[in-house]
Amino acid sequence: MRYPPHLLDEIRARLPVSSVVGRKVRLKKAGREWRGLSPFNAEKTPSFYANDQKGFYHDFSSGKHGDIFTFLMETEGLSFPEAVERLAAEAGVDLPKPTPELERAVERRRDLYDVLEMACRFFEKQLALPAGQKALAYLDGRGITAETRREFRMGYAPDARTALFDHLRSEGVERDLILRAGLAIEPDDGRSLYDRFRGRVIIPIQDMRGRVVAFGGRALAPDQQPKYLNSPETELFRKGEIVFNFHRARQPAHEANSAIVVEGYLDAVSVYQAGIRNVVATLGTAFTEEQIALLWRLAPEPVICFDGDRAGRNAAFRAVDRIVPALKTGFTFRFAFLPPGQDPDDAVRQAGPDAFRAILDEAKSFWDVIWLRETEAARLDSENGQAVFEKRIREVVGQIADPTLRRRYELTARLQVSDYLWRLSKRQVQSRLREGVAMPALPNFFSGEPTRLIGLERVFLGMCVHYPDLVEQHRDRIASMNFRGEHAGTPFSSFVSDLLRVVDEEDVREFRAFYLRLSPGFSPTLDFLHGHAVEIGGQEILPWGYNLFARFPVLQSPVPERFIEECFSNFMELLWLRDLEDELKTGVEEMPADPDDSYSLWLVHLQHDILEMRERVLRKELELAEEATLYRSVGRGLAVAADPRGMFRQLGQDRLEAPRAVA
Template sequence: MRFEPRLLDEIRARLPLSEIVARRVTWDRRKTQPGKGDYWACCPFHQEKSPSFHVDDRRNRYKCFGCGASGDHFRFLTETEGLSFPEAVERLAEQAGVALPAPDPQAARREQKRAGLADICEMAAQFFETQFKSPRGDAARAYVQKRGLTQETLREFRFGLAPNSRDALKSHLKGQGIPETAMIEAGLLIKPEDGRPPYDRFRGRLMIPIQDDRGRVVAFGGRTMLPDGQPKYLNSPETPLFHKGTMLFNAHRAREPAFKLNQAVVVEGYMDAIALYQAGIRHVVASLGTAFTEDQILRLWRFAPEPVICFDGDAAGVSAAHRAIDRIFPVLKSGYSFQFSFLPDGMDPDDLIKQRGVSGFQEETARAKSLFDVVWDREISVARLDTPERKAALEKRFDDLIGTIRDERVKRRYQLDLKFKLSNLFFELSRQDRKGGRKPGAEAAGGGVIGLARERVAVSDDFGTERLVLGLCMRYPYLLDRNFERVSGLPFVNELHIGVRDALCRIIDDLETAPVAGLISSFDDPLKDIMHEMVLETIGLQEQKQAEFSALNHRFPLLKANPPEDFVEAAFLHFLDVLELNALEEELQSELASADEHLDETSWDRIQALTQDLARRREECAREEGELAERAKKIRSAPPAASADGSAIASI
């Protein structure tokens, strides 16, 4: 439905924005000036301790100066409660006492028809509930009792029973004056093609109403009560009210809890969703037996930016996850993704809750894999990489999948991360081939590739910082991408470090077309050795007992605490400053040495300029170092992200 700007302006004029926002925040008394329509609070969209969220009642706008969120009355409701824009307008119009215009006659007829069908579904739900409570429902009540469902849960989800009869519901609704054609349109009756009378779609089944965002009954799910009954679960067909590809079971209950927790859990079946809800996990929804659609994905993101999809850990669950990936990739956007939790083999969420309780379920979801990791596992698990052609085929599969992403920023990040992860994999494969098939890390600590590298890499003052910068580039490719020009011109001292830097820059410079496998095959043995060593450092293979040589893990141990991305980037930029500062000091020393033999006015001016620049850069580096150390201290003390060895940034 379209709304005239004049109508929206009238709603805004009647409802102060601060009144709407105040339901979600607490105003800061020191900064807020109600008389001027000027309000400040901690942002409801991200975690912060000092108020940077501003509401201006005069302009009817809000803006967070921390995360950038901004909008008006309607945007605030859509962002904090998951409402659609029309739903937000309807709610605020009712609060403001503003009458909404009547829809056009055709739309009014459609809405009237839908309302009529919803009334019929409600009558059917009440009939099923009555049957469930009657003597006919003995077996159904015994079944739900065996499943451990409480009376409160049965009432909340309105469990019912469809009698094992061809026309029990049909006769009941006929007695209420409902025509057969309307029952068929509501999906409650089946009309045979051979001309026989219509009959009840649901017979001998435990009935669970499916409700829309308003809580209206629009369809049903029925579980057979017969030991060998098929299908085990039966849903209503597509109707003017019910579209499987857009709906999520329990969405109307889960929306608010999901927003409060900034989390959403997605399960495969509605019985699983009901079991989790009863256990106290209220931010749970279920798909309705179909593969995820684009509409469902977008709806889930209105609940939380990274919903956790729970699948059984068996082959069917993994297969379902893989199908979901192909639907998710095209609509990925900045800040929004999915996580995947594969439950122990043979268990569904209901089983897990019964055996290990809510804490056991939460432990499993806390170990959820990122979408990136699931994609990687999917492709690598079926890949044979023993020939250049097969390596190229793997790269192409990744390229084709990433090519479906519409958001250019997300696409770039996936290209970066996957190219670098592929480079690590191909480095290892190349080395195994060269070493006669030995596995990575087979050399004794201090010998083999490590010993060779120690002979080839000069231990200079810049060794650790150079190694740290390269390790961060490999683990966080976006840092190299954002600072490409600066990194590509860094004054590295060691030749092999320069070779690693140039190889990484070549991947970035020709990200979309350069095949990684071909690039790696062109490296000489010393470069392959040092790249292999860098890979070990970057992935942190402690079991290789080579940790003492790992610049990334030991010169920057705070990485173990998973610090925020902006902190990692700030530290990375500081390390670049340190390398450039060291180069500047060497340049000054060279100028001073030359001045001992020949000093003229030009040399003197250059020495003065270098001295001033050096003093300024030293001061900046010292300030950066202090700020990073303070942030590191807070990160270490913030549970649960604590560094294992209690140190911050050893090189700062």
């Protein structure tokens, strides 16, 4: 029997080629396609390709090519009806029984296509007539060129009651067929029939094969309502199952491995005209399961473009709820937000296509938009509010049907929620502890900024030189740390290795031993991190360790040995914390597609360790900062300036004495 084309399209949309072919061919991802050994010929080098976006496979060894139905016919010897029946059952699509009525329905649909094509040609012709000048002026005002008008088959519906109806009747089209095509309206009160589209710019809406199935009309009169009018749902047109411009965008989206989704068809036309051909529109509807499947046929991660104002953000948040249950491994969405007051048409016309592409490049991930929505709505100033926030995140993630993807999202959510609430708590603790406390002299290295932590490395390594007994106490921990900085091309990690070599080989009791025992190549780095004493005319104008003192000024004041030891330990903890955070980040980035419980548990425990260490380091840092303020207030107030270039200057009459080594 003959199956309706829309039914076959629905089966294809629900069953990617790779899933059907993958039962017989071991496929591996190759760019935007899947590759494997030919099921038709014996071969050692893969020459068989499947493409989910195009919906076809191609075997270069045999020249065979087709869709999912063809593949079953070729590999299992099924007839076309048998292949359709099997795949329809897998896709959950109900097949109509082969009856004379079905055959007549297919014929009726064919008649509808013909009527809609006739109507499209009528509208196109009207745009070129004098009556269509107002519509042409509107399109010119929006910058839509004649070439674009022709490509999208734009037209004009005359501002007359029955212009289209009369034309179609003159061509022999039956009255009932015009009504079924959604081109005319018959009032229930007995008034005469009239055209649905009157006095409007007309944009044809086409299906995946490029056939006209409906129309969209844009009002020209300021008081004409609604501004945009679509065809009603018919046997050929269901708004929630159509994506505008799909047939034109399919190939460009495949080549770019990306698709852009806008709300209105005129926005899609403007973006397409600007040279961004992989653009489609959803006709202003909320996302449906069918549209989501169609968009994933274009690309695995389409970018949905929203206005940047509150209405646009709310629209994005509503889209999240529609998409979450449909998410599956390898397929997601991103969200691009335009500047407030702009739509895609404004963006490409005013700022240009490159600026629009830059906005698309900054699109937020699906998880980022979930997080943005939930954090904006949350009330986190109480324990109850935080508990509600955690519960809401779990509920959203729990809606993901794909078990593998759901586990990954659950793990990401657990880690990010814990980190977020800890940081919130940290800010509250800092606010309470610092209330009424003067600005501390101890540098605040806990900011987490890479440049600040490199500065902390310099202070810490300067202290390693000045207090070798502390290095000996913490030798193994220091050896396992990952130092990132360098000086004059010498990595700090290499310097530390040689420093530890000296500690292991020598009984180092004070810092001068390093100046004698380190390999000569590390002398510039040693001087940069610590500082060789400088004398002029027998007078020491810069003391030993002057670079360390300049970076960590509290050491210029009389401080107890306990304070030095605690600062050293706290700095070491900060650098160790950075290494743990990097380990966690790498663990999340390299997480297997389907992590087992032990892997997930390791990440969770690692994050708990990080949170506990952050809390401990933060509290200690605040204590040390307050204590350092007291030491500076009773010190002599001398200032040593670090001068790594070796250009020294007289600092004053008083000579600074280096702190004594810790016994």
